[in-house]
Amino acid sequence: MSGRLPVKKTYKLYIGGAFPRSESGRTYEAQDQNVARASRKDVRDAVQAARGAQPKWAAATAYNRGQVLYRIAEMMEARVPEFAELCSGKDEVHRAIDRWVWYAGFADKLSQVLGGTNPVAGPYFNFTIPEPTGVVATIAPDEPPLLGLVSRIAPVLTGGNAVVALASETQPLAAIELAEAIATSDVPGGVVNLLTGHRAELAPWLASHMDVNAIDVTGADGLRAELETAAAENVKRVVSGKPDSQSLYEISAFLELKTVWHPIGV
Amino acid sequence: MMAQAPVLPRGFELPLKQRLPRIGSIDQVAVEQRAAELAKRSIKKDAKVWALELALRCCDLTTLEGQDTPGKVAALCSKAIRPDPSDPNVPSVAAVCVYPNLITPAKERLAGSGVKVASVATYFPSGQAPLDVKLRDVEDAVAMGADEIDMVIDRGAFLSGRYAKVFDEIVKVKEACGAAHLKVILEVAELGTYDNVRRASLLAMAAGGDFIKTSTGKLPGAATLPVQLVMLEAIRDVHAETGRKVGMKPAGGIRTSKNAIQYLVQVHETLGPDWLTPDLYRIGASSLVNDILMQLRKEKTGAYQSKDYFTND
Numbered sequence: 001m002s003g004r005l006p007v008k009k010t011y012k013l014y015i016g017g018a019f020p021r022s023e024s025g026r027t028y029e030a031q032d033q034n035v036a037r038a039s040r041k042d043v044r045d046a047v048q049a050a051r052g053a054q055p056k057w058a059a060a061t062a063y064n065r066g067q068v069l070y071r072i073a074e075m076m077e078a079r080v081p082e083f084a085e086l087c088s089g090k091d092e093v094h095r096a097i098d099r100w101v102w103y104a105g106f107a108d109k110l111s112q113v114l115g116g117t118n119p120v121a122g123p124y125f126n127f128t129i130p131e132p133t134g135v136v137a138t139i140a141p142d143e144p145p146l147l148g149l150v151s152r153i154a155p156v157l158t159g160g161n162a163v164v165a166l167a168s169e170t171q172p173l174a175a176i177e178l179a180e181a182i183a184t185s186d187v188p189g190g191v192v193n194l195l196t197g198h199r200a201e202l203a204p205w206l207a208s209h210m211d212v213n214a215i216d217v218t219g220a221d222g223l224r225a226e227l228e229t230a231a232a233e234n235v236k237r238v239v240s241g242k243p244d245s246q247s248l249y250e251i252s253a254f255l256e257l258k259t260v261w262h263p264i265g266v
Numbered sequence: 267m268m269a270q271a272p273v274l275p276r277g278f279e280l281p282l283k284q285r286l287p288r289i290g291s292i293d294q295v296a297v298e299q300r301a302a303e304l305a306k307r308s309i310k311k312d313a314k315v316w317a318l319e320l321a322l323r324c325c326d327l328t329t330l331e332g333q334d335t336p337g338k339v340a341a342l343c344s345k346a347i348r349p350d351p352s353d354p355n356v357p358s359v360a361a362v363c364v365y366p367n368l369i370t371p372a373k374e375r376l377a378g379s380g381v382k383v384a385s386v387a388t389y390f391p392s393g394q395a396p397l398d399v400k401l402r403d404v405e406d407a408v409a410m411g412a413d414e415i416d417m418v419i420d421r422g423a424f425l426s427g428r429y430a431k432v433f434d435e436i437v438k439v440k441e442a443c444g445a446a447h448l449k450v451i452l453e454v455a456e457l458g459t460y461d462n463v464r465r466a467s468l469l470a471m472a473a474g475g476d477f478i479k480t481s482t483g484k485l486p487g488a489a490t491l492p493v494q495l496v497m498l499e500a501i502r503d504v505h506a507e508t509g510r511k512v513g514m515k516p517a518g519g520i521r522t523s524k525n526a527i528q529y530l531v532q533v534h535e536t537l538g539p540d541w542l543t544p545d546l547y548r549i550g551a552s553s554l555v556n557d558i559l560m561q562l563r564k565e566k567t568g569a570y571q572s573k574d575y576f577t578n579d
Contacts, residue, residue, distance in 0.1 A: 211572030
């Protein structure tokens with residue numbers, strides 16, 4: 001025997017910390033590969049996993065959340081050549097890694113920057129703290145395939161939300177590679193869920209899902225009006241950002257500011 | 267010596283003495299396999315809605331906690347009458363199941379609604395008290411207006427082979443119930459084997475129980491599909507031999523509507539459609555009701571639902 005048969009990778013979904021095939025067994029072709037084509041039941045399972053994982057992720061200390069996000073950057077750094085093949089190249093990968101680091105640094109600075117004590121005319125101690133919105137659905141943009149996805153989900157995670165992201169329909173491979181980096185970086189299972197498949201088929205189920213608290217329609221293209229209408233049923237927060245931005249406001253878009261009036265004994 | 271079984275309306279005399287020691291042994295592997303097989307049925311769309319509504323109509327909405335208050339029971343009763351406040355087409359549940367002290371507030375709230383009040387009694391959940399204490403418990407519950415009594419058997423006596431004591435107690439409790447329906451809780455998690463489950467089922471039916479019920483809900487590993495199958499087959503055997511129809515109530519651990527439908531499929535396959543009614547089948551549940559409501563609303567609106575929009579209790 002000479003040489004060996006290379007082991008080919010099956011591109012799967014990432015739900016609840018595991019890599020299942022689509023419940024429906026379907027696949028579709030993208031980037032010359034057979035990629036899992038998620039069904040609405042996969043959407044349902046992903047939201048359920050996100051809902052289950054979110055409270056613990058939100059309860060982790062901000063410092064710890066930052067460390068875990070930084071760890072994603074570390075894991076990606078070790079896979080730069082693999083990532084580079086699946087997106088526009090090394091430059092995009094490096095920028096995606098740096099994006100994780102930037103947001104990781106913000107995890108324990110959020111409440112200082114966005115929260116605070118407020119002066120009020122009364123015997124009250126009044127303060128404001130940012131809290132995560134809950135489960136966020138992200139419709140990732142097609143371009144750039146890796147940096148776009150990272151730019152949209154990193155701020156969501158920084159604030160303590162769990163995310164169900166729908167990867168680019170045409171270029172989903174980088175998202176699956178990213179799932180493998182996330183799976184090895186101490187992000188608790190279920191906090192990040194990545195689905196691949198037909199956007200027009202899956203996005204409406206996310207938009208109408210009553211257990212999803214916010215939806216990011218950045219990559220929704222022509223579906224936007226339909227998604228926003230469906231999202232109105234439970235008054236989801238609808239966010240539309242830039243595919244490639246890095247800003248504190250991307251984090252605060254997925255936070256609720258809770259203001260507390262606390263009586264002081266006088 | 268065993269007490270004389272009561273004269274029952276539909277004529278029911280099992281030759282108990284000869285039968286109990288020789289109940290035949292249960293094939294554990296086969297029972298579990300058959301239960302797993304029946305759980306694979308796929309019930310969709312209209313059939314699913316029908317099954318969900320049936321499951322809801324068969325529910326005994328239960329709260330059995332030390333912290334129960336009249337206020338909580340009042341809220342539970344409102345939910346029992348109209349489980350989904352936004353949709354009057356969703357049917358009421360069969361009964362509310364409470365501790366004896368909460369029968370009165372439950373009775374007041376449910377007056378005229380058709381929803382029954384069930385009360386646990388006989389020193390629930392352990393049953394480890396003298397017989398006269400248990401009987402007083404039952405008499406008080408009936409006097410306060412309970413339509414149904416959920417009694418526990420004395421597992422200590424059963425496991426040590428004193429079947430006659432268990433039998434006598436059920437007979438006496440049945441007498442004390444008067445017109446109230448009697449459900450006999452076997453607490454299968456403490457019985458250990460399927461053989462014991464079958465033995466206790468036959469014992470409870472022979473002694474006059476109107477229903478046999480799996481569990482108190484106080485222990486993990488309560489109702490399971492194989493256990494229900496064993497009990498349903500005991501009910502079927504009694505029906506075949508005497509024509510008497512005894513009801514079944516699984517309780518504890520049924521939390522999802524998918525699971526509830528699996529239980530219903532098993533009833534249909536084992537006893538037939540006659541048993542698919544709240545008169546002969548109940549599900550003891552608290553969190554199940556919300557899951558059914560979420561599924562029904564999903565079928566109605568087409569959108570997946572969230573616990574956030576349904577009441578906790």
